[in-house]
Amino acid sequence: MRVLIHLDGSVADPDTPQVRVDDLGLLRGDGVFETVLVSGGHARELDKHLDRLERSAGMLDMDTPDRQAWQRAVAAAIERWPEGSEMALKLVYTRGLDSDPGADPTAFALGIEVSEGLLRARAEGIAVVTLERGIDTELAERAPWLLLGAKSLSYGINMAAMREAERRGAEDVIFTAGDGTVLEGPIANVVVADAGTLYTPPPSIGILPGTTQAGLFRAAERAGWSTKIEPLRLEDLRDADGVFLTSSIRKVTRIHTLDGEQLPDSRALHAELAAAYESEYPG
Amino acid sequence: MRVLIHLDGSVADPDTPQVRVDDLGLLRGDGVFETVLVSGGHARELDKHLDRLERSAGMLDMDTPDRQAWQRAVAAAIERWPEGSEMALKLVYTRGLDSDPGADPTAFALGIEVSEGLLRARAEGIAVVTLERGIDTELAERAPWLLLGAKSLSYGINMAAMREAERRGAEDVIFTAGDGTVLEGPIANVVVADAGTLYTPPPSIGILPGTTQAGLFRAAERAGWSTKIEPLRLEDLRDADGVFLTSSIRKVTRIHTLDGEQLPDSRALHAELAAAYESEYPG
Structure with a gap:
């Protein structure tokens, strides 16, 4: 259809x-x-x-x-x-x-x-690998002609990164800057949950502002969560209560494995956040 | 047509x-x-x-x-x-x-x-600006998923760089790495002529191997020039006898102005190289 x-x-x-x-x-x-x-x-x-x-x-x-x-x-x-x-x-x-x-x-x-694959990912979670994006976090401001943070049709490298993930036995990617700063997924934003607070990186570092991430943050705040938009490092992901990729079609998808390493079980947390997110919308 | x-x-x-x-x-x-x-x-x-x-x-x-x-x-x-x-x-x-x-x-x-514009550029030369490409010269090898050196349809930033050039009163771009290494144009290669030698940067730093550059080098060698494929720095361009952008459609196009600064008159040199290049092909 x-x-x-x-x-x-x-x-x-x-x-x-x-x-x-x-x-x-x-x-x-x-x-x-x-x-x-x-x-x-x-x-x-x-x-x-x-x-x-x-x-x-x-x-x-x-x-x-x-x-x-x-x-x-x-x-x-x-x-x-x-x-x-x-x-x-x-x-x-x-x-x-x-x-x-x-x-x-x-x-x-x-x-x-x-797609069936994305419906399954929403339900079961995914394995993700980190890949270098080859930029520094000041580049977007310094060089606007590189279109960092624009959702352009030139998504060739986003697609190549997804294929690289598949080669490594994973289903999605988190891009990192050269210094280990967490950026975004090729077609999703990164959200971290830890001790009652949700975190996501700021668009100013050269990433797309997330519509689903924003909706989730709004919903979570109503449900009593704190939210922070601030730079994250790879270590912050490994130690967190839960790590998620958010996009319109993925909704809030749970990451269960990062670079081959199993993350703490975040199924209950995911159910709570997914329910909060759904409550934002009619129907 | x-x-x-x-x-x-x-x-x-x-x-x-x-x-x-x-x-x-x-x-x-x-x-x-x-x-x-x-x-x-x-x-x-x-x-x-x-x-x-x-x-x-x-x-x-x-x-x-x-x-x-x-x-x-x-x-x-x-x-x-x-x-x-x-x-x-x-x-x-x-x-x-x-x-x-x-x-x-x-x-x-x-x-x-x-296009008329490219025909005129071939004949009259062009003004070019340098723009940062936001990569380092080892990135292509380290991160093949970034597709550096692939001629992909994802040319959004190449087009954005050309528009930035226009805003700055120029007609084309030379991309540079963060450390000032010369990379390539958005749709052309960079060739430098100095003291009887032609230079162009190596594809291993994350740029496209040039077909026109290779044809020009072959022709120039037959005409008695030396050729070298080695990393170039921005200073090398300012001091050279001539700087050119090469592409199939541009052929050998002379750069007369770089970042607003007039380069040494390379018209005679250009005529010599353009003639050598044409002699490579029948018709």
Whole structure:
């Protein structure tokens, strides 16, 4: 099951070609995206996702996305999706055609099913490896042309890191800076739970601000947790009560093994945080 | 004028959609490419480009490209291109569809005209700025998942660097490592001429091996130059007889201004090297 809505509102068939070969999203990875979880007919954190799409587009010097058009496209996708099953809804916004710089950006919402693998990961937890990202934590501020913290279509190294994890017998990655500072996953944020406080690293070090992480922190605060946004080191992860990867589609996924080493059992903690997170949303 | 040949040999219309929205080349910048200059009906350095396509595909764990099919596609594109004008021929090879991991890669050859801007740059030279690339020179070896030196479709930061150059009143970029080591341009290699020797940095520091640079070095050696592949520092550029960016479409483009500072007049040197380079190719 898939559903495709162009930003102009037209419904299209995802099984037929829709994009030209000289689209800069394809030729250069030149564009931005978001992935929104639709559950119970509700697009979670849609405003925050649209904020971040706008922020990413700004970092790439692209025109500001038309917020209302995106809201309409999301609504149209939801309307066409069968009730009772979750949808992973990708919002894709490219610089448009190489051959016609004056043309409109390419923009569409593509809804797909949540993969079996991610559903299993949510339930059972995952093994994760740490991989060097090759940056220092001041680089994002010093060199904005490196687009650190933009959710761009140039995710080649994120995908390569996921393949490296698989080679090492793991299912996901935590990137680290050269000095051992914890950054983020290739497609998720890192959240650490320890002694009643949730921690996540600050976006200023060159990572994506997390929509799911923010939702979880809000929910956890209501449930009596403290939250802190501050730099984390690898050692902080090994000693914590629980370590999690958060993303729209992963929700709050528990890490049970880090670099081959089993972490403390965080199943009860995970159940508590997952329930708090779910309580944030209707449906 | 544009010509589009899919790898299966079929001729297609580049003005109509040819690619599905869930192509991983589009959604993730997950694929590789080459750009070949066709001049006088001859595809320059085609073997070297296909070698490098294969090398990039290997770095991304993709199936080895079908060399003969690519050769046929290139020949078909040349056959359809009007004689007497150069063609920039892009070979694009993506991981294929997200929805069907077993499906064939997406693969096509797209021929376009060489832009006015690049023709002018070849003739008149360019102003270039240096920008930090945020890596150290050992990173490529240490962290292959960062795909340094692969010609991948994830060129978002290369494009962002070109926009940064424009903001600074320049036309191109030389990336540097954190320690001031010269790396490469976003879509070109750096060549320095000094006292009868041509220099370029080694690919092992995390840059693309240059096909045009290699052709130029071969030609220059025949014309009596020495050539050296060794690390360069920014100071080496400022003091040299001439500094050039080389790429298939740029050929040997002279840098007249570096970070706002005018370099020594290298017009005669450029004419000499450009002529040597042209003599390598028939037509």
